[in-house]
Amino acid sequence: MDDDSSIARLAAMLREETQRARPGDKLPSSRDLMRRLGVSPVTVSRAIALLAAEGRVVTRPGSGVFVAPVREPIAEAPDPSWQTVALGDRMVDDRGVVSLLARPADGVVPLTGGYLNPALRPVKALAAAAARAVRRPDTWAMPPLNGLAELRRWFAGEVGGTVTQNDVLVVSGGQAALTHAFRALAAPGAPVLVETPTYPGALAAAGAAGLRATAVPVDSGGVRPDLLAEAFAVTGARVFYCQPTLHNPTGATLTRERRDQVLAVARAAGAFVIEDDFARYLTTGPVAPPMVAMDPHGTVVHILSLSKISSPSLRVAGLIARGPAAHRLRAVQVVESFFVARPLQETALELVGSPAWRRHLGAVRQEIATRQAALLAGLARHAPSAVVGLVPGGGMHVWVRLPPGTDEGAVVEAARLGGVLVSPGRIYYPSEPPGPRLRLTHTAPDNLAELDEGIRRLGAVLTS
The missing domain is CATH 3.40.640.10 (Type I PLP-dependent aspartate aminotransferase-like (Major domain))
Known part of the structure; x- marks a missing residue:
């Protein structure tokens, strides 16, 4: 009989046969199945179609039906979305901190960061101190x-x-x-x-x-x-x-x-x-x-x-x-x-x-004064529209105000594409910023030449 039950019974029998056989083995022909089981051609073709849809057999016109190659099961993609409910709605926002810790790509001048450039660090004194300490x-x-x-x-x-x-x-x-x-x-x-x-x-x-x-x-x-x-x-x-x-x-x-x-x-x-x-x-x-x-x-x-x-x-x-x-x-x-x-x-x-500590403090303070002066001179020369409101008595940074209406985010991104990294003012505010600002770090570049080049690149963005 060519009803659904006969199709299901034939499909079940063929499944068992594919499990006993090896990949590539040929199954009985449609004519053999019709003669042995007394079913119609339609029943045979539909049963084989079910197994093909399940990936158990492959049909090759003119050659017959064969046991399909073994395929590794496709792993279900991990889904950690359940954690959203478990964690609740309190988020730890690390974006501002990460942006200050990021290392610049080759050829990019950093005018951002929270630490001394490696060339200004007391590397030899630290190494000597560590060697003495571990002994x-x-x-x-x-x-x-x-x-x-x-x-x-x-x-x-x-x-x-x-x-x-x-x-x-x-x-x-x-x-x-x-x-x-x-x-x-x-x-x-x-x-x-x-x-x-x-x-x-x-x-x-x-x-x-x-x-x-x-x-x-x-x-x-x-x-x-x-x-x-x-x-x-x-x-x-x-x-x-x-x-x-x-x-x-x-x-x-x-x-x-x-x-x-x-x-x-x-x-x-x-x-x-x-x-x-x-x-x-x-x-x-x-x-x-x-x-x-x-x-x-x-x-x-x-x-x-x-x-x-x-x-x-x-x-x-x-x-x-x-x-x-x-x-x-x-x-x-x-x-x-x-x-x-x-x-x-x-x-x-x-x-x-160690005596190296006081020498290091003096050297860094002198370098800070030199670099700050170079940064201020560079801004006056290359980026006069960036207004310095306060010249600090030291430190690593200068806080500048951009012209009203300037798109701060666009400036930061254009500067990045132009090969210089700067800190956007918005990350320093707990609420709405009063206007576009940038923080520029003069201790991040390797030397005064790189510092001036970074300011030049920033100035090109501000005047474009």
Whole structure:
């Protein structure tokens, strides 16, 4: 009978036969199947068509039907979309940080970055310090959880005031210090005040901790204390993050008077000040003492990193705090990462205790002054439409304003295509930027000639 059931029975019988046979074996002919099973030609052809659709047989007109070659099953494409629900809607935004850490392609001039060019780093001094450190018999032993006593004593001496080694926690660089501080000092969902503009890594760390960044405007003298007081009152925030020396990106430095005012405002609000002193060793002139040295009450949580002035891989910083906040910060580090690797701490201690350290500081400060002057002269010559609002007293960067109406993103992309990398201003703002800006890094190029070439390429984009 030529009904569906007879087709199904014949197809089942042929499936079993293909399983017993080898690939390439010939199946019985249609005539044999018709004679042996008493089925019609239509039943045979439809059963074979089913097996062909399943990939079990191949038909060769004029030759017959053959068992198909064995094919590896096609693996199902991985589908991690289920994680979207499990992770929730809180996102860690690393774009601003990654853009500052990216390495330029060959032939591209970097006018962006957060560290000294390799030619300016104390590579020989670091190598010598590391060699001395690893020869110590206890270098591979577990260090004290809060850091080597000698290194903590050194950090305390650098900060001054009444800070002691007992107030210092050695952490894995400035970014880790920020992460610890945000998590320790504020609960997820709480507001945190930041300067605007500010360091993108701080915005990313605050966001990763689940905090809501609220902008406090700065002027040529740094954060405005009157607006800081208003922001504390409006938001109820209990943490303010700031960079009082060579503020990133504007280059502003708080005077002693304004530092006193910021401390008074924070104390009145019952709030902490996270003082990111990343540029302490990048100044080319005198600077006021750090706020932590002016603060006996534990208001300031201070960060002093060695990475900016030495090498990005020397991830060692001092995190200074007093009172219950200090205990919580130590607890956060122990829970998250135990401690900083002792060989790295020993290397840092050897470096800062060597004569090469002071020589390096002097050389870098002289190079910063030379490069900053070259950058300013290059902008005046090649890109006069890029306005420098403030000439900082050191640092790695200059903050420039583009003409109103300029498409900042288009400029950054055109510059990249033209062979020069610059930092877009928008990544430095926790809210809407007031206008098109660029941050230009003069310590990133290999030499003054490359620096001038980068400015020339940028100027060609701005005048096109």
